[in-house]
Amino acid sequence: MGRIVAVTACPTGVAHTIMAAEALKKVGAAMGHQIEVETQGAEGAKDILTAEAINAAEVVIIAADIHVEQSRFAGKPLFTISTSKAIRDTREVIEAAAALAGGAVVPPAPPAGREAATKPEQRAAGKYIIGVTSCPTGIAHTFMAAEALKKAAEELGYEVKIETQGSVGAKNVLSAADIERADAVIIAADAFVDKSRFAAKPLYETSTKEALHHGRQVIEAGLAAQPEASSSLSGQVEELKKERSAARSGPYRHLMTGVSYMLPVVVAGGLLIALAFAFGGIYAGDQKGTLGWALMQIGGATAFALFVPVLAGFIAYSIAERPGITPGLVGGMLASTVGAGFLGGILAGFLAGYLTRYLNNAIKLPQNLQGLKPVLILPFLSTLLVGLLMIYVIGPPVKIALTALTDWLQAMQSTSALVLGLILGGMMAFDMGGPVNKAAYTFSVGLLSSQIYGPMAATMAAGMTPPLGLALAATLFKSRFTLEEQEASKAAFVLGISFITEGAIPFAARDPLRVIPSIMAGSAVTGALSMLFGSTLMVPHGGIFVLLIPNAVTHLLLYAASIVIGTLVTTAALYLVKRPLTTAQTPAVAIQVAE
Incomplete structure (x- = not known):
């Protein structure tokens, strides 16, 4: 059984954050791993990982769509992906992280004040040592540790190159040729350093303090380290790694x-x-x-x-x-x-x-x-x-x-408003919290600074109807949904009224060709009606609970009607495109939403 810690984070810290956390916990437990997950978002961090949990972990998973501070995970294998990948491909993500952890073999640090035993051939001429130093500020300890390692390596007769990382970025960056040529890699860091580029190289990790005070022993421990075991990962895992790199920057x-x-x-x-x-x-x-x-x-x-x-x-x-x-x-x-x-x-x-x-x-x-x-x-x-x-x-x-x-936007006639509402509504349902959804949402939020409140009303209403329509359809037409989907519909209803579009993801993951067009139809109708009715919204989030605040929404009854009508359109579309399930069909879903 492996010990894993994880952090999940999305811009709001609600839907994708919680669903990714639940997916990692449930699938991880089913695979025999012990996993703890911290969630981060607009409201701060929840279930914060303790220092003891991080120290005991064999690997760290970061499933995030926003920046996550990683310095506390220094020295730990770290695997980073998006929340949507963690939700949809949870098993592959955990397998990839476990494979990454399995490749890291870190030898025990040499006792302070005593030179580690070194084989004669390790002192032979031509040894090339590379390293990375890093501290949270990237100023004092980073450069002092680099100088100490350089001095110690030169005293031992070795060629050395040290990359420094910190608040001003990386300096003296190690090239692919440097890494290929190196006989050993030393990471002296008090902040996170990505080790993926050093695969299959002898690697030794320590703190900047140890490098400062015992540079000679650290160099020799690096040469005594065992090469990291290379592992052959599946094509899906390679794709995850590529996505991680692209998403991060x-x-x-x-x-x-x-x-x-x-x-x-x-x-x-x-x-x-x-x-x-x-x-x-x-x-x-x-x-x-x-x-x-x-x-x-x-x-x-x-x-x-x-x-x-x-x-x-x-x-x-x-x-x-x-x-x-x-x-x-x-x-x-x-x-x-x-x-x-x-x-x-x-x-x-x-x-x-x-x-x-x-x-x-x-x-x-x-x-x-x-x-x-x-x-x-x-x-x-x-x-x-x-x-x-x-x-x-x-x-x-x-x-x-x-x-x-x-x-x-201010001079829009009814036809133009209807078209804009159709577009924004369809975008909100298309990928349920993904880039297209966020593009429509960000556009509408940005217009609030120009006192344009209509698009915000349309996007929030359109974002509520997908989980609401699915919840109603699963309740009324039980024969068309699995038992798991019927159970998930209860949570989907709560997520819907809270303006968490991601509540529709479990249904769409199982049957995307029928579910996505259906929810897009309902959201497009809702967005169009909201714009046509002239409804405006002063607040960019909150779902149905915002409607209780005086003057937060104009034309309140018509606005509520647009949400109801869009929900019914989604429900009717699902009834038409989904067929009753046969007893032979497996009643499983990709990921269940935790209530």
Whole structure:
């Protein structure tokens, strides 16, 4: 039995996070593994992994669609995939992680103060040692450990190359030729270091402190280490690894990281604006000193003013780590100031992140001055360049485009509104929380900064109908659904009213060709009706519970009717396309939603 720890995370921290966690726990237990899972999202971390659990684990699985801090897993085999992969291909993910763990053989550290025994041939000329040093700040211990290892290796007559990693990124990066030529690999780190590129090489892991104080022993322990056993993984596992690499650095993940940090700001601001209208009427912001005015100052003048800078800041953070936050925040604030809105904020975030990362790699400083880069040089230069570009180059044309979009949305006639609602609704149901769903949602949330609230109402309503329609169909037409699906329908109903579209995933995973078109039809109808009725929504999340807040939704009864009608359309479509199951059919689903 293997011991596994895992972290699951998605932008909201609700649907994909919880479903991936439950899938890993259930399938892991069925495979004979002992697994603990921590969940992360907009509300923070739950079931936080203890230091004891991490130390005892043989491998760490990160199933995430947003940035997850990995420094506490230093020295552990780490396998990273998306939450959707963890939900749909759980067994393959666990098998791949177990295979990764099985390949790591770490020898015991040599006793401090005593030189480890070394074979004569290990001291032969021509030995080439490579290494990686890393600490959380990437300044002092990182470079001091690198120098100590270099000095010790040279004293022993070995050629050496050490890569340093930290808050300013990797320096003196090891090439594929370096790794191929190396006789041993040493990782002296207090933060996470990816070991996958060192497969089949003798590898020794230790702390930066050990490298600093006992560099000679660490070098000899590295040469005494056994090569990592290479394992032949299936094609599916190779595909998972490729996806892991792409997801970790892809623009989609950077955007979703920004959205995940932005959402709490938008939700709080939207609710406070709705309450301001409830207490002070539509002109609450003009009645200085009243409760309605105070709520409008908190929600509209402050929280809503922050959400574009927060979006940009954390997009940049996902790309360039901490040095990207300052230029991202400033670029996002300038996007709001010059009228470029959320579109400008997204561009500012990506510009700040990639520019900061480029400057970090391009600027070369002596090692004793490296500490200036993350706190002085990078924030100053990148903020200056991003600011000038936003004011003179990017801001003006984006403002024109956003103004045109805003004017078109405000002047939409019934036919145009219906078409937009159809498109947004279909997108919300297409992949149930995936990139297409998130694109429609992010577009609608971004429009809130321009006081355009109709698309937000359409997307939330359309996101509720897939699990609601499936839950109703599984209740009314039991012969067309397995026992597991009938049981899962109870949870799907709760997820539906909570605006968690991912509640439809277990049904779609088993029968995608019938389920996905059916839920898209219902969501498209709901989105179209919501736009046609002129419903608006001040808050980007909350499901049916938001409807209870005064003035959060306009045309409330018609809005509720659009959700009901879309649910019925989905249910009717499922009745038509799904046939009664025969007794010979296996009543199993890919993943059950835990109640």
